[in-house]
Amino acid sequence: MPTQRRLANAIRALAMDAVEAAASGHPGMPMGMADAATALFTRHLKHDPGEPGWPDRDRFVLSAGHGSMLIYALLHLTGYLRPTIDDIRNFRQLSSPCAGHPENFMLDGVETTTGPLGQGLATAVGMAIAERHLNSVYGDELVDHRTWVIAGDGCLMEGINHEAAGLAGHLKLGRLIVLWDDNRITIDGSTELSRNEDVMARHAAMGWHTVECDGMDGAKVSKALDEAVSDERPSLIRCKTIIGYGAPTKQGTAATHGAALGADEIALARKELGWSDEAFVIPDDVAKGWREAGARSVKARAEWYRRLNDSDKKDEFLARIAGEVDSGWLDDHLGVLLADPPKVATRKASEMALEAINSAIPATIGGSADLTGSNNTKTKAQVALDSSNYGGRYIYYGIREFGMAAAMNGMALHGGVVPYGGTFLVFTDYCRPAIRLSALQNARVIYVMSHDSIGLGEDGPTHQPVEHLQSLRLIPNLTVYRPADAVETAECWAAALASEGPSVLALSRQNLAPVRTAAAAENLSARGAYRLRPASAARKVILLATGSEVEIAVEIAARLEEQGIGADVVSMPSTDRFDAQDAAWREDILPDVSNRQILRVSIEAGTTIGWERYTGLHGLRFGLDRFGASAPAPDLYRHFGLTADAITPKILEKLNP
Ligand SMILES: Cc1ncc(C[n+]2csc(CCOP(=O)(O)OP(=O)(O)O)c2C)c(N)n1
Numbered sequence: 001m002p003t004q005r006r007l008a009n010a011i012r013a014l015a016m017d018a019v020e021a022a023a024s025g026h027p028g029m030p031m032g033m034a035d036a037a038t039a040l041f042t043r044h045l046k047h048d049p050g051e052p053g054w055p056d057r058d059r060f061v062l063s064a065g066h067g068s069m070l071i072y073a074l075l076h077l078t079g080y081l082r083p084t085i086d087d088i089r090n091f092r093q094l095s096s097p098c099a100g101h102p103e104n105f106m107l108d109g110v111e112t113t114t115g116p117l118g119q120g121l122a123t124a125v126g127m128a129i130a131e132r133h134l135n136s137v138y139g140d141e142l143v144d145h146r147t148w149v150i151a152g153d154g155c156l157m158e159g160i161n162h163e164a165a166g167l168a169g170h171l172k173l174g175r176l177i178v179l180w181d182d183n184r185i186t187i188d189g190s191t192e193l194s195r196n197e198d199v200m201a202r203h204a205a206m207g208w209h210t211v212e213c214d215g216m217d218g219a220k221v222s223k224a225l226d227e228a229v230s231d232e233r234p235s236l237i238r239c240k241t242i243i244g245y246g247a248p249t250k251q252g253t254a255a256t257h258g259a260a261l262g263a264d265e266i267a268l269a270r271k272e273l274g275w276s277d278e279a280f281v282i283p284d285d286v287a288k289g290w291r292e293a294g295a296r297s298v299k300a301r302a303e304w305y306r307r308l309n310d311s312d313k314k315d316e317f318l319a320r321i322a323g324e325v326d327s328g329w330l331d332d333h334l335g336v337l338l339a340d341p342p343k344v345a346t347r348k349a350s351e352m353a354l355e356a357i358n359s360a361i362p363a364t365i366g367g368s369a370d371l372t373g374s375n376n377t378k379t380k381a382q383v384a385l386d387s388s389n390y391g392g393r394y395i396y397y398g399i400r401e402f403g404m405a406a407a408m409n410g411m412a413l414h415g416g417v418v419p420y421g422g423t424f425l426v427f428t429d430y431c432r433p434a435i436r437l438s439a440l441q442n443a444r445v446i447y448v449m450s451h452d453s454i455g456l457g458e459d460g461p462t463h464q465p466v467e468h469l470q471s472l473r474l475i476p477n478l479t480v481y482r483p484a485d486a487v488e489t490a491e492c493w494a495a496a497l498a499s500e501g502p503s504v505l506a507l508s509r510q511n512l513a514p515v516r517t518a519a520a521a522e523n524l525s526a527r528g529a530y531r532l533r534p535a536s537a538a539r540k541v542i543l544l545a546t547g548s549e550v551e552i553a554v555e556i557a558a559r560l561e562e563q564g565i566g567a568d569v570v571s572m573p574s575t576d577r578f579d580a581q582d583a584a585w586r587e588d589i590l591p592d593v594s595n596r597q598i599l600r601v602s603i604e605a606g607t608t609i610g611w612e613r614y615t616g617l618h619g620l621r622f623g624l625d626r627f628g629a630s631a632p633a634p635d636l637y638r639h640f641g642l643t644a645d646a647i648t649p650k651i652l653e654k655l656n657p
């Protein structure tokens, strides 16, 4: 068996060679952390390259995602089908799954996309939460694994670290173990340029176990890992390392952080490391040593399957891990609503839907960033998920919006749970980097964002979203919903639960009149936009509205019809869903936008920018292209001209100039 150092040198060689071939990438971090990562992957990590998705595997997160060659080397060497050595040769090229940063959708074994520093660690917190929760539901026989993270100086400097570490410490997530690559170097140079806090003391103060080791000595790292495993608190292991270790003239400097070392330096490094093989060649003894290490948990996996097969919860467990959710609650719930349509805020309607959802779907885990009573995210039977009861299904995230969103990504990616969590829509800004990663990773996270417009009233412009709906709609693969009443809210919930990716539900604070009062043949909200009230007279106008403005559109249509002007009211709970409909549906609801015979009018209490897409430039757009103000909601709607009284004359003027 080769020494641990020789195994680690295979990582170093692959990292420098791949970055050199691509003339792009980050050799320093993989070369500095090679010994620590080798210790973790050859002695501690429970995984099986033969079945990367084995549900009870440990999760490994490379939070310092720029060091992507580290994880590519580890996956290749331990025997995963991909990346192949050719994939690694093509590092950072279009044809290769070895993308610049690790992408969870490109390679098995990459549990989460990383690169935006700090988020990997915060995502891992969610994975560790999901593990403890499922452990409390299914027991040690089926769920008993750890979450390991490699984080850099950057990950620990980012603000998200404070939220994530605070949450992990509070929840006593002892199965979360973070290895800190303490190389004292970032891009600009020494960490002394920008940091003098005591990182270890800070984590200790947040309830973490902390331990230091020589990160260049695999045996010492291994000892620290054992200590971390035996401690009940989340662990931070400070691995003192040398960035770019092995590159004789550049190691220990920022020069190795993010640039190819150059042929001369690589030749010297090969000498220094005693690595005589050519680029991309792994000698047989090293390849064999790594493969053996990769197969360490084959037996554990076989035993796990035996336990699964013996378990009376087998089918239920597998269905949960597969992400299946019941959809039968919707029809019953709609039946109740239609029997006596309630005039409620859509945040309240969401709570009513959640009562049905949470009793039908055991996988949901709710929460809020300290706005439980405002977001209406907690249902009656939900009890807190905390360190004394991981089986609870409601998380008090505290005032940690970003931490909540990143943790929800981790929970969704872990599988077996469906996370939803709330704050005010305006604070999607505080969650936005994680919402973007929900979308990129196609993680089924449901964001419950209440207080969705000036309709929240007195709290004023700091709390009133203006640009938020449209800016969220800009994020690819994120579905934004803004339901108009209780029926649409239930439909939007059903659509969000049924989809594979993330959703944002934008919900009103203020009560809304029911607009959907009759049963429909299908989930109309899932169509994105549909004709709520067809024109009676010859159609001259199409009114497009979302959420709280739909009832205004209904009133305007009635006034136009009184004058013999036919007006459709189209409710548009989701522009994203509408854009995804087939041409026939889109053409029927919104006939050719360039058709000037029909005036299209949009009404949404937010920015009008972007609504041209549906109204055409010749249409009319009503909204708010400035910040709101502090006043009771009805006064604000009047003040900003978002009433039937204000809008109807403008439409008439446009029709008859
Ligand atoms: C949120 C975020 N900000 C900035 C960057 C750009 N960036 C990538 S690596 C890096 C320096 C990180 O330093 P460290 O974690 O110490 O990594 P090392 O240089 O030790 O490899 C920066 C600023 C990023 N990836 N994510």
Ligand SMILES: [Mg+2]
Pocket (backbone or CB within 6 Å): 152, 153, 154, 181, 182, 183, 184, 185, 186
């Ligand atoms: Mg560093």
